Amino acid sequence: MSSRSNRVLVPEAKQAMEQFKTEVANSMNITLNDGYNGDISARDAGRIGGQMVKRMISYAENNMPSK
Secondary structure, three states: OOOOOOOOOOHHHHHHHHHHHHHHHHHOOOOOOOOOOOOOOOOHHHHHHHHHHHHHHHHHHHOOOOO
């Protein structure tokens, strides 16, 4: 079984996702470093990821063509 969780499927999107993650963290008053961020708490990492997903879903819902 191969692990796909850390594989970049769209390399062009990597920079945009890093910038998005930084923007979300900054809006939550969480400071991220360039590169390694293993020193932040699991709780903060989860909050950042959860907020990213929430914002992506909201964006998709607001920008989908209506039937």
